[in-house]
Amino acid sequence: MVLGAVVASFVYLGLDLRGLFAAESMRSMGRFIGEFLSPDLSGPFVATTARAALQTLAVSAVGTVLAALGAVVIALPAAGRWGGPAAVAARFVLNLLRSVPELVWAALMVLAAGLGPFAGVLALALHTLGVLGRLFAETLQNAPRSSEAALRGAGAPRVAALAYGMLPLVAPQWLAYTLYRWEMNIRMAAVLGFVGAGGLGQMLYFHLSLFQQAQSATVLIAMFVLVFAVDGASARLRRGLAPAHA
Structure with missing residues (x-):
């Protein structure tokens, strides 16, 4: 078949x-x-490419951080902490956010916020919020509640029991998920420039449109170096977190 x-x-x-x-x-x-x-390795063009690479890195980092902060908030109702109706509503929002690809979000955000890196930040934040919110909620649901229940039994308020009994258990896993999504967002931030979201992608689209292959090759090299460096750093950080949630 x-x-x-x-x-x-x-x-x-x-x-x-x-x-x-x-x-x-x-x-x-x-x-x-x-x-x-035969990439263009002239000083002025390499400097321009480096600035675009930093912009791509910044877009991915800010978008990921905003998404992680939002995911922490929405994971609580999505995990059923605020009752059944709130869980259904939160999961619907998360499904909606992650069902729309980053490129589509970027095209919409360019219309809403104009050309530039701000549109890329919003696009990454919205899609990543849907992904991380689901992962954070599932981590909350699967974590043991014995410590939280013990604190509640000792008279601790619900917020304090959650902060001291549950969050220390799930925080390493949340951070590992966030770092992994940052790796993915680096690649996507480089692509979002094709719809006007700034960074290396916008440079690559511009030079490819003019058939300037040497300049395009330099931008591709910068993309490879940036992705390789961030992937390596993120992988080392996630390996360091492994003993904490093993």
């Missing part, structure tokens, strides 16, 4: 594989790749 579905998909889409591997197509791809092998 799977094989039949794959074959049917190729037939339905009408993919021209012979055209892809035709001699003229191969020559065009060779010329295109050859132009990318």
Whole structure:
């Protein structure tokens, strides 16, 4: 059945594989790749690319932090802490936020807030809020409540029991989820520039539109370096958190 579905998909889409591997197509791809092998490493352009990389990093960081703060708040009702109706409403909001891709949110936010990094921050924050809110709520639901129940039995207020009995158990997992989403948001922040959200993506779209392959290659290198550095730092931080919630 799977094989039949794959074959049917190729037939339905009408993919021209012979055209892809035709001699003229191969020559065009060779010329295109050859132009990318000579990136523009001039001082002014490298400085401009570095500023765009910092902007991309800032967009991803601010968007992730805003989403994490919102997720902490909405995770409480989504986990059933405020009753059944509140849980249904909170989960509906979370499903709505994460069902819309970041690029669609960015296109909408560009219309609402204008071109620039602010639209990228809002787009990342809205989608990531939907993801982190769901993860935070599930962590709350699955965490043992013995410490919280003991504090409540000793006469502690509900807020104090939650803060001292439950949050220390889930905070490391919440932070690990946030760092992992930051890794993903770095890549997405670089792509959001294609719809006018600033950063490296906007630079790449501009230079590709002008067929400036050398400058485009430099931007791609900057994207790789940025993603590689953030992924490595985030992975080390998450490994450091592992003993705390093992």
